[in-house]
Amino acid sequence: MISRAYEPLEERLAVNKALVIFGPRRVGKTTLLKKMLDETKLNYKLDSGDNIRTQQVLGSQDFEQILAYAEGYSLIAIDEAQNIANVRMGIKILLDQFPGLRVIVTGSSSFELAGQLGEPLTGRKTTLTLYPIAQSELLMQRNQFELRESLPQFLVYGAYPEIIQAATNQDRIDLLMEIANSYLLKDILAFDRIKSSRNLLDLLKLLAYQVGEKVSLAEVSTQLGVDVKTVKRYLDLLEKSFVVFRMNGFSHNLRQEVTNKAKYYFYDNGIRNAIISQFNPVADRNDVGALWKNFLQVERLKHRQYSKSYGNMYFWRTYQQQEIDLIEEREGNLFAYEFKWSPNKGGKVPSNWTKTYPNASDQVIHPNNYWKFIA
Numbered sequence: 001m002i003s004r005a006y007e008p009l010e011e012r013l014a015v016n017k018a019l020v021i022f023g024p025r026r027v028g029k030t031t032l033l034k035k036m037l038d039e040t041k042l043n044y045k046l047d048s049g050d051n052i053r054t055q056q057v058l059g060s061q062d063f064e065q066i067l068a069y070a071e072g073y074s075l076i077a078i079d080e081a082q083n084i085a086n087v088r089m090g091i092k093i094l095l096d097q098f099p100g101l102r103v104i105v106t107g108s109s110s111f112e113l114a115g116q117l118g119e120p121l122t123g124r125k126t127t128l129t130l131y132p133i134a135q136s137e138l139l140m141q142r143n144q145f146e147l148r149e150s151l152p153q154f155l156v157y158g159a160y161p162e163i164i165q166a167a168t169n170q171d172r173i174d175l176l177m178e179i180a181n182s183y184l185l186k187d188i189l190a191f192d193r194i195k196s197s198r199n200l201l202d203l204l205k206l207l208a209y210q211v212g213e214k215v216s217l218a219e220v221s222t223q224l225g226v227d228v229k230t231v232k233r234y235l236d237l238l239e240k241s242f243v244v245f246r247m248n249g250f251s252h253n254l255r256q257e258v259t260n261k262a263k264y265y266f267y268d269n270g271i272r273n274a275i276i277s278q279f280n281p282v283a284d285r286n287d288v289g290a291l292w293k294n295f296l297q298v299e300r301l302k303h304r305q306y307s308k309s310y311g312n313m314y315f316w317r318t319y320q321q322q323e324i325d326l327i328e329e330r331e332g333n334l335f336a337y338e339f340k341w342s343p344n345k346g347g348k349v350p351s352n353w354t355k356t357y358p359n360a361s362d363q364v365i366h367p368n369n370y371w372k373f374i375a
Helices: 029-039 052-058 063-070 087-097 110-116 135-140 144-149 151-157 169-183 198-209 217-224 228-240 269-275 288-306 351-356
Strands: 018-022 044-048 075-079 102-106 125-129 244-249 262-266 312-317 323-330 333-339 361-365
Touching (some): 018 029, 029 044, 029 102, 052 087, 063 087, 135 144, 144 151, 151 269, 169 269, 198 217, 198 228, 198 262, 198 269, 217 228, 262 269, 262 288, 288 323, 288 333
Parallel strands (some): 018 102, 075 102, 244 312
Antiparallel strands (some): 312 323, 323 333
């Protein structure tokens, strides 16, 4: 069992408040929930949003039904809650009518759950996002030396729990292809306005080949043969379903700095490689720089989330082609990070950055010094 950053989860429960756990499919939300329930002394009820009867009761807004459903319990736990229509009202009724009750729900697709857990639960919920396994979460099982030695594996196969625990690389490939083909777009395709997965998969392939590079919506629109509005909608859905995340450009000097394009990174390297069916070793790849950037961006994202290090994340680029992979803006300060797979190639932050922002700190992150950056 891999210990997760949010454990012990029970300590995060609050009386008359809902604890909501978001995240991609197959990252361990249900496992985390059931582990807590196995250890708790609270009198709980575990249910699933896939249960038709549960959908009927909690989606009914019928006080009598909902109160009877929860009677006698101090904790209500609902897995896959996004499958329940109007679940927010059902949860609100539970919290309003049962003093002392705790509620915990999980959901894989934020575009459904975020809409369903909105205004009625304002101030009545705490939201946690669970990602594929972070490097820091593996320290209970392996030391830093062993994790560094396994770095090529993480770059190629990613960090989904079952991928990490798989016995062979072929097992990892089979599992990743299953996730990519059967689960990755499941929530999006259930959305009634999405009729075909072809354009979505083509868009994902384009993003996979452009990891760490600026994405032109106009160019993508032309390549896919769909209008720009459709591209924007698809990108929004891919973000909300935890497939990719967007990074915008940083600028305090619009005459020199490029901000009209975004970059997209995948929440998991293995998923990125599964989309383009490339699992050859790091030594045999020509995209190791992109893999390294994606790995660092998502591990840094996990680290900031789990350590509650709040702030904004950007990239920086000038019209003179000078670029920095990550700019963090937090507590009124700027921090610049350039990512290099080879420590001996270009080990400096661009001079224009240091001239424009002399008070900012800067660092080049490479395989010899990355650990403190991500953990």
